[in-house]
Amino acid sequence: MLGKMTWPEVKQRLTESSIAIxxxxxxxxxxxxxxxxxxxxTALQFAKMAADRLWKKVKVVVTPPICFGYSPHHMGFKGTITLRETTLTDTIYDVCKSLDAHGFKNIIILNGHGGNSTAIATALHQLHGQTNAKVFHIDWWTLASDKILEVATRPVYHACDMETSVSWYLGQRVLEDKLVDEPGKSLVPGYVEPDLFAPSPKASMMYSMTDITKSGVVGYARKATKEKGKLIAEVVLERFVKFIEKLVNSK
Ligand SMILES: [Zn+2]
Structure with a gap:
């Protein structure tokens, strides 16, 4: 964990490995x-668990997490804090430029929130040609889409069976007696469906979560189990670890 290291420790680590998550x-x-x-x-847990599993082979550095994201569509529910999309892009840009300046050669943005993906992609566009480091973007759920489709109940969208199961397995606080099932409302049936895995045809639009859910959940959270979470999370971890091993081997 970079935040718990001193600067001479980071300097030493960079002589052994130069991968940051x-x-x-x-x-x-x-x-x-x-x-x-x-x-x-979830993003931090996956990063820490992958770093632990890789420890004997490569000593990866995990930075402090970026805890705020792009969430204006969740603002109808109390407690949500959102950045402007440009603020998130700028933050990711600045964090990557700093790591690059210190000599990290591979930087992996491990994302835990779908709403951030566009801002991260924009930061990567802006960083292209501006760093010596290679910068990667991984939305963790895309590492195990096949396993998610196999074990989770659809729709897979927000605080659903899939997300609740994975978080539970990773050690999240889950209020079991408050779990609800709410499949969410289609805004244009057959086209704008609240489901990550909705089949074609597809159209997209920006909407507020309050337009499609009363509880904030879109999915069947009551079907969540730690066991299901383990099946998905272990595939995510195995493939994430393999990805980093490939970076080490491609040096
Ligand atoms: Zn989430």
Whole structure:
């Protein structure tokens, strides 16, 4: 954990390895059963667990998480804190430029919140040609889409069966008696569906979560179990670790 290291320790570490993981999440509502910190909690847990598993092979540095994300669509629910999209892009840009200046050669933005993906992609566009480091962007759920489709109940969207199960397995606070099922409302049936895995045809639009859910949940959170979470999270971890091993081997 970079935040717990001294600067001479970071200097020493850079002689052994130059891979940094930057966990990014949000502080936003996750229905009545999951806390607001969920998306940076999961990104940080995945980063720390991957770093632990890689320790004997490569000593990866995990930076402090970026705890606020782009969440204006969740502002109808108390406690949500959002950045402007440009602020998030600028933050990611500045964090990557700093790590690059110190000599990190591979920087992995590990994202825990879908709403951040565009801002992260924009930061990567802006960083192109501006760093010696290679900068990667991974939304953790895309590492295990096949496993998610196999074990989770759809819609897979927000504070749903999939997200609750994974968070639970990773050690999140889950208020079991507050879990609810709310599949969410289609705004244009068959086109604008609240489901990460909705089939074609698709159209998209920006809307508020209050337009599609009363509880803040979109999905069947009552179907969540730690066991299901383990099946998904272990695939995420295995493939994330493999990705980092490939970076080490491609030096
Ligand atoms: Zn989330």
């Amino acid at each position: 930057v966990p990014v999440g949000s502080t936003e509502q996750h229905g009545p059963a999951l806390p607001l910190d969920n998306d940076h909690f």
